[in-house]
Each structure stands twice: as structure tokens, then as C-alpha cells.
Amino acid sequence: MLKLFEYYWQVRKDWFDWCDLVTEKELLKKRSGGQGSILYTLFHIVDVEYSWISDLQGKKPQKPPFEDCAHVQKLRDFSARCHAEISPFIYAWNSGMETRNLSDQNETGEWESFKYGEIMRHVLAHEIHHIGQLSVWSREIGKQPITANLIRRGLFDI
């Protein structure tokens, strides 16, 4: 599972760099589908990863509103802070943690129970799914998207 997180972290960094070459207007433009803008989608995937993994760590996440991160560098900073807080947990992941239970209150106030392994995979699928949306929007504004390839990223080099 760690390799998939490492893949996604690389891809996320590449998308931040991609954002440096795009106007703020395009980054914040409301678009069809997903979370509505390129920058908000990137904020959302950082935020959701941070929130769930904080939950698994039994910590209360300290989350800024989007308005405080609505520029590429501020979003990079937020992402770096979240990464520092959650990556030790992900690097320490082992199969014995798969079936631990997390109780979580959903948007309607109901309590739900999830396996830790379920949340880890949910986070991964969520991030990769949203990155797919960014690639469509990238073509809409006439720019080459970041490659989604997991191969040829050096992730499996010794």
C-alpha cells in the first residue's frame, strides 16, 4: 500500500509544479464535475487524506479553510505540513493494523464503523480518482496533464 501512497505523493507534487505554469484565474475557475476547480480539488485531496489518517492516528486534524490555501505555494505549504503529520503513520503501516476498527460520525451525524485497511484504500482510491479529473480539465485548458503512469517513476528501484 505504501508504494501507492508514494506514487500519489509524487503525482501530487508534479501537479503543484504544473500549477505554477497556469494562471490563477484558470486554477480557480469553476468547472464541471469533481470539486469544481483545479486548486480546490488539490486542496480537497490533501484535506481528505489528512483528515482520515489523523482519525486513524486518534488525532484531531487542524484544518484551515480553503481561502487560506487558495494559492499554489500556500497549498504546497499546507500539503507539506499534513504530510509531516501523517506520513510516519503510513510508513509504519503493517498488516496487523488492517482489521482495527475506526468509529466515525458521518455528515448526517450517524456513527459508522470502518476497518483501518478499508480507510487506507479509500483514501488511495479517492486521491487517484480526483487526479483523473484534473487531467481532463488540463486538456480543456490546452495543457499536457501530468502522466498518471506509476511505472518509470523509480518507485521500485532498489
Add this chain to the structure above:
Amino acid sequence: MLKLFEYYWQVRKDWFDWCDLVTEKELLKKRSGGQGSILYTLFHIVDVEYSWISDLQGKKPQKPPFEDCAHVQKLRDFSARCHAEISPFIYAWNSGMETRNLSDQNETGEWESFKYGEIMRHVLAHEIHHIGQLSVWSREIGKQPITANLIRRGLFDI
């Protein structure tokens, strides 16, 4: 890893059912980004999963041209055939297979070497990425996309 494949197979099936409610014209319409049409994208992710996993099994995949699958039911049939051929390998996956080497000739004729574990994750990221693209196109045509949530799918029920 198996749970992520099971997630994706459920999502793929849901998208096939979603296609039943959309006109053929919309399904085949050329769109911006991704593989260019909804139906071709679905064909592509089935095809790429089938090709890579056949490679890992040392088998030569028997692949039809897209034109033979350019209807939802034909694509379902192709997907079912591929699934029958490759799912035993995925269900039999174990950590001892991670570092096996696959030699593969790329589009420019060069030979490349990949770890089996790298290819398995590449396939997963590839499928989820393309599904994210479908969700944007779904909104474009005014339809609710299939949820990308991995939680609440019963994948971790005993």
C-alpha cells in the same frame, strides 16, 4: 491489493449499468482529455488490465479491436471474458511475487524491466485514474456519476 481490484471491478460494473441509461451517441462522442470517449475509455481500462495481467501470467492476450466492443453489452462480454482469464492470478497474488521481473517491449521497441508488484499497482492506478475522467464527462452530460467511494461497498464485511 486484492481489495483495490475488487473495488475497481465493482465500480466498473456500476459504470456499465450507468451506460445503459445513456444514448450511444453520448457514449461514443469524442471528448476532451482521457481516451476521448466514454465507451472507448471503458474499453481501454479493460484492455490494459487484461494485457498487463496476461503478460504477468506469461500468456498472449487475445484482444479484439474496439469496433467489436463499441456497444455496452459487447463491452460487458469482453470485460467478463478478460476477468475470467485474469482474476485467478490476482486472487492467487502473494507477497513472494512482488519482486519477480517482467521484461516488456514498449511502443518504441525498447525492452524494459519491471517488478511484478510495480505492474499490479500501475494497473490499479491506471483504472482509478480513468474512472475519475468518466466522472467529469458524466457531469458534462448532466448525469450523476458512479460514486468513487471505496467505503460502504461491503468490501470489508466478513
